[in-house]
Amino acid sequence: MSSQPVSVTTLTRAIKEALEASFPYPVRVEGEVSNFRPHYSGHAYFTLKDSFAQLAAVMWKSRAINLPFALEDGLQVVCTGTVTLYEKTGRYQFNVLEMHKAGKGDLQARFEALKRELWEAGLFDEAHKLPLPTYPGRVGVITSPTGAALRDILSVARRRNPTIPLLLRPAQVQGEGAAADLAQAIRDLNRHGGVDVILLGRGGGSLEDLWAFNEEELARAIFASRIPIVSAVGHEIDFTIADFVADSRAATPSAAAELLIPNREEMLGQLYYYQDKLATQLLRRVQIQRHRLESLKQHYILRKPELLLSPHQEALKRQQTLLAQAYTHQLQAKRQALELLKSRLQGLDPRQVLERGFVMVEQQNQPITRAEALKSGPVRLIFAQGVRTGQLALNEEN
Template identity: 40%
Template sequence: MEDKYLSVTALTKYIKKKFDVDEHLQGIYIRGEISNYKHHSRGHMYLTIKDENASIRAVMFQHQNIKLQFRPENGMKVLINGSVSVFEASGQYQLYINDMQPDGIGALHLAFEQLKIKLTDEGIFEERNKKKLPKFPKKIAVLTSPTGAAIRDILTTLERRYPIVDVLIFPILVQGKYAKDSIVRAIQTVNNRTDIDLIIMGRGGGSIEELWPFNEELVARAIFDSNIPIISAVGHETDFSISDFTADRRAATPTAAAELAVPSIADLIQYQEQLNRMLTNYMHQLYKTKFNSWHNVKESYFFKFPHRYIEEKEQALDTIIDRFQTNLTKIRQHKKDQVAHIDKQLSYFKPTKIIDRKKESVLQLEREMTNYLKTILSNKKRDFSNKLESLELLNPTSTMLRGYSILYDKNKEMVTNITNVSVGDELQAHVSNGVIVSIIKEVKES
């Protein structure tokens, strides 16, 4: 009879085997909404897939979710490919996810928007973090494919606009799974040099998959950490990448990037010619102004009659000297008056006079204190004599000398009333010079 009972483990294994061999539960496609999403520290994803009427627990292991181009979130609608089986430890069936895509929007577009929001929240795209481009760069590093159309456009534009600039080409992979590492290494290599003034980074147009290396977070952070300004030129004018938002300047095309990087030599020559004309006009105007000034000086009274000019200055000097001597005499007299006034004040505050006045004050205080102490002592003596006389009147010994005594019973308590004693009690009568012990024979009430 015992053989008909199954263990829980055996039953669970049997049910799991039924699930695993059912071809309808393998390679199934499900549309649903994510909830209870958790990305475990070991890399596995645990979630619940639900619709309006039901839900199922699901798991996507790390070796499969590492290929996802987007980050799952609660509430996201997804398209899933996977299989259904039983998790023996809990006896619950669950969905094992092999692949997952956003429902209604491509995975790459979703990943792009998610990364854009993340880096925006960190402040990486803020204008205050952008570095200024050099006006006249001496050496430019170009990071692109050495065989694409982008490098030809950049070199042609640089040669036409600013042929004196040095250009270093750093070949990178611009698409494929290894491209992001190639871009990051190139940025770091350029930053290890001290002779590079500017970086141009980019490629020609393509699909979002082909442009994706420039949307990688690793590349964006390398651009942000660069100490050298970077111009990003990825794709065509309508294409925007995460690198465009992160770079110090964004160019619509590689050609536009080269135009941003350097000034036009023709414009510089024209500007120089304009400066030369301005300088020539300025020098002519300056010469004319100085010549007129010189002519005015030459025709001035000083040049025609220098000896009279000197005589006038001599006379003016005499006037100044006289005024100075008069003022000096007044100042001296004023200072003498001040010294006399101060000396008069100081005579009152001479230390010897101050000491004499203080000594007199001290002697006066000593006399007053002596009189005060004598008065207090006399009052205290009088008070003491009065209190002594009062004490003499209250002294029991004095009363005893007049024939009085004080009675105490056997308990050493004073007898003040006949009700406190009885016939036969022993009493002690204290008199002035001793104690009398007696026995009560009779008690009479007066």
């Protein structure tokens, strides 16, 4: 238990949120009207009761004026609405969205049963809903080609942005086979439409007229769509299974077109705004860089570049001196090595030996280096200062 007390407002608001979270979708209630009080504002305040309990109810003027019958005490009715809590009085009440007399609710019962089944199957989960594109390149429309809904959609599209193309997939929206045709239309646009979002809608009507949008086949086609779908069926007070499964709901086809078609003038205004903003930012960056450049130009290094170059010039001179010394030293070493090699080569030159009085003997153009190689016959004697040829006769010695 918290030691700090909470305010009445805080507690009441928490109770309201918990109550509304327990009934996230409209529920259907059957009961007898009592304590009916028509209000000067047009709102209808009354109580729904049965043999064991009663429930405070309100029907706002915008919905009460559409009732096809007069509301009075003792009337047995079936109401569709939401549960909420009126904070000022601390009383919970039933906010009636739709009402019809009891005894005609077979379709409504089927509606509630299917809604419960699909809700339990997860088809209404927010986690599965796709985001709507902010700027759709192409909008698919599924509706009757002759209905008022299409005229309303086209009127809004022309007014808001005539440059966005609409692709109509005509479909039957009422009667036998309508649900199957609507489901096939969704599959067709997913396969071949090339659209970014789908508007699924029709004008208002009775529960029977709108029943195609309460069929399970259509609900599962909406759920399986890879393209986001906006459901816009009937008037604001009409709720269908398609509304709960779709990625978004609009009260009317016109409202759906307003939601999906971005206003061209607003887009141009945004474009001009960002264009001006970009130009301002670029100009500011140029000014900042120009200021930095001016600051650098005033830097003492740039005003007296010799202060920056002087240390490097001294280092360069030292490197030049060291390089010249190294070059001279290396050149002398190479010259000494060359002289040494030259002396060695001269020592090996045969002419140097001949200059000392020796003679080189050749026979058959081959130098004679061993005594046993010398034979009688032509001989060639090479001196330091010339060459003599002759015949050599050897005495045979054993």
